[in-house]
Amino acid sequence: MVDDADLLADRVWRRHNPKEQLIRFGVMLVTLMVVVWAVSDIDIFWPWVWDAPNQISSLGARMWPPDPTRLGEIVDAMIETVHIATLATMLTIFIALPVSYIAAQNTTPNRACLWLGRFILVSSRSVNTIIWALLFVAIFGPGVLAGILAIMFRSVGFIGKLMGEAIEEIDRRPVEAMEATGASKAKVIAYAVVPQVMPAFFAIVILRWDINIRESTVLGLVGAGGIGVILQGSIDTFAWPTVATILIAIIALVLVGEAVTGLLRRKVL
Amino acid sequence: MASPDREAFTNPRTWKKPPFIANPLVRYGLLVVLAAYLVWAFGSLPFNWERISEGLPRAARIFGGGFPPSLSRVDLLLTGFTESLQIAILATLLGVLLSVPFAVMAARNVAPLPVYLLGRAVIIVSRSFHPVIVAILFVAAVGFGPLAGILTLTLYSIGFVGKLLAEEIEEIDWGQVEAMRSTGAGYLATLFYAVFPQILPRQVGLSMYQLDSNLRASAVVGIVGAGGIGSTLMNAFGRYDYDFAFAILLVIIAVILASEGVSGWVRKKIW
Numbered sequence: 143m144v145d146d147a148d149l150l151a152d153r154v155w156r157r158h159n160p161k162e163q164l165i166r167f168g169v170m171l172v173t174l175m176v177v178v179w180a181v182s183d184i185d186i187f188w189p190w191v192w193d194a195p196n197q198i199s200s201l202g203a204r205m206w207p208p209d210p211t212r213l214g215e216i217v218d219a220m221i222e223t224v225h226i227a228t229l230a231t232m233l234t235i236f237i238a239l240p241v242s243y244i245a246a247q248n249t250t251p252n253r254a255c256l257w258l259g260r261f262i263l264v265s266s267r268s269v270n271t272i273i274w275a276l277l278f279v280a281i282f283g284p285g286v287l288a289g290i291l292a293i294m295f296r297s298v299g300f301i302g303k304l305m306g307e308a309i310e311e312i313d314r315r316p317v318e319a320m321e322a323t324g325a326s327k328a329k330v331i332a333y334a335v336v337p338q339v340m341p342a343f344f345a346i347v348i349l350r351w352d353i354n355i356r357e358s359t360v361l362g363l364v365g366a367g368g369i370g371v372i373l374q375g376s377i378d379t380f381a382w383p384t385v386a387t388i389l390i391a392i393i394a395l396v397l398v399g400e401a402v403t404g405l406l407r408r409k410v411l
Numbered sequence: 412m413a414s415p416d417r418e419a420f421t422n423p424r425t426w427k428k429p430p431f432i433a434n435p436l437v438r439y440g441l442l443v444v445l446a447a448y449l450v451w452a453f454g455s456l457p458f459n460w461e462r463i464s465e466g467l468p469r470a471a472r473i474f475g476g477g478f479p480p481s482l483s484r485v486d487l488l489l490t491g492f493t494e495s496l497q498i499a500i501l502a503t504l505l506g507v508l509l510s511v512p513f514a515v516m517a518a519r520n521v522a523p524l525p526v527y528l529l530g531r532a533v534i535i536v537s538r539s540f541h542p543v544i545v546a547i548l549f550v551a552a553v554g555f556g557p558l559a560g561i562l563t564l565t566l567y568s569i570g571f572v573g574k575l576l577a578e579e580i581e582e583i584d585w586g587q588v589e590a591m592r593s594t595g596a597g598y599l600a601t602l603f604y605a606v607f608p609q610i611l612p613r614q615v616g617l618s619m620y621q622l623d624s625n626l627r628a629s630a631v632v633g634i635v636g637a638g639g640i641g642s643t644l645m646n647a648f649g650r651y652d653y654d655f656a657f658a659i660l661l662v663i664i665a666v667i668l669a670s671e672g673v674s675g676w677v678r679k680k681i682w
Contacts, residue, residue, distance in 0.1 A: 177504060180497040185638075186558050194553045194562070201552040225452040268664040270631045272543060276648055281470045283462035333428070340431070360543040363635060367456075370544075377547060385548075389540070396539040 209383030223368035227354035230293035242305035266299030284365035308342035480658035495639035499625040506568020514576035537570030546632035557638030623674040
């Protein structure tokens with residue numbers, strides 16, 4: 143028995159076997175090479191990098207203390223920002239629900255509709271809100287309409303995708319029971335599908351509203367309304383203390399939005 | 412067919428779907444509140460109807476100018492994408508490395524209260540701002556170009572990865588920490604040998620996700636001048652060069668779909 147113990151004591155414990163070690167080494171080498179390539183090839187003026195901390199702290203110093211003189215205007219713009227997010231979320235529902243219905247495997251009328259639905263969802267999600275806003279500002283001119291449309295076009299993909307997944311996960315039996323009684327298509331949806339996806343629907347819409355509030359704070363940077371318009375104006379005129387006030391207001395808005403969504407989630411779900 | 416009266420008499424128990432909100436006062440109250448909100452919101456928003464009514468012909472002109480998308484300046488497109496990719500890689504690396512100390516600071520079970528509050532504050536602030544807002548601040552501080560983009564996305568990554576990692580640390584198996592402490596190990600040793608091995612797999616998965624997410628975000632921070640394909644797109648839009656702009660948009664969509672696929676595949680392999 144003593145020999146056995148000696149044998150065991152001689153073995154060195156290793157966390158990975160040689161093959162695993164080789165793979166880990168390979169991954170690290172590739173990562174290192176990619177990073178070296180990125181650092182050496184990128185178009186950066188290095189003295190600026192070393193100077194960046196100074197520049198950032200100097201910008202911070204110029205912002206302090208925040209200047210509250212335009213607070214009234216800022217609050218108005220904040221309300222506009224919330225309106226854009228809320229109206230866009232509400233309007234999105236009317237587009238996203240039919241799209242999610244045809245994009246779900248189990249409710250879609252035919253394959254053509256399925257692919258149409260999926261195409262709408264993917265193209266909506268792949269284009270960022272700001273890029274949608276850029277497009278709509280070019281079409282409808284600067285203003286809140288471009289902002290509302292931009293948020294809508296982005297949210298359709300998000301709400302539609304998650305709703306489609308919720309529809310695909312429903313229990314088939316209530317649907318079959320309804321169909322067996324000879325109920326019409328509309329009644330099957332209203333009584334067998336809708337009650338099952340209702341909780342998911344509220345959760346998704348509340349989540350997206352929270353995201354949309356953050357998104358709508360930047361729409362103004364491309365001219366699509368909300369607080370971003372004042373922010374861009376203050377930055378262009380180097381009114382840094384006003385910028386600081388706006389940034390604090392945005393943090394406050396996001397925190398309030400989070401509190402409201404938390405409350406809604408607990409009340410509704 | 413029996414008359415409705417007669418039917419009600421023979422079958423008095425007609426089933427009605429119970430309303431979603433039981434209390435009628437709350438039900439109709441909510442509808443009234445909603446209607447009032449809609450009136451207020453639409454009334455207070457400044458719509459420029461004249462400009463909007465010109466929209467459809469303008470849209471036709473833009474889309475007419477955009478089709479077919481032109482790939483004649485493909486080298487410009489490639490330069491923009493290479494820069495976006497480099498920004499995303501460097502920002503992910505920096506962000507993921509820096510997120511570890513902030514995550515430790517923001518985890519209640521391994522950090523003392525004042526440090527915890529500081530860590531949480533950093534994470535909340537960096538998550539509250541949309542990357543585009545952070546990008547314009549960095550552009551103002553360090554000038555146009557990819558440096559501003561890297562700094563922006565680093566901060567963005569710290570916020571996201573730091574938050575999830577902090578939650579992961581708060582949920583670790585405490586037994587290993589106690590085992591380390593009982594041997595008399597110091598704070599750092601406990602962190603390195605009892606905490607980090609438990610969160611490492613999660614960190615790798617989050618890094619992959621963050622690389623994907625940073626690649627998307629690098630396309631939009633460019634719109635305010637922080638380098639990458641977004642700057643190329645903004646220039647094309649500004650010069651009414653719609654066919655090139657649409658080509659860029661299509662390539663962005665293709666790249667995002669591809670990177671989503673790749674990162675999904677890698678995460679499936681790792682997790």
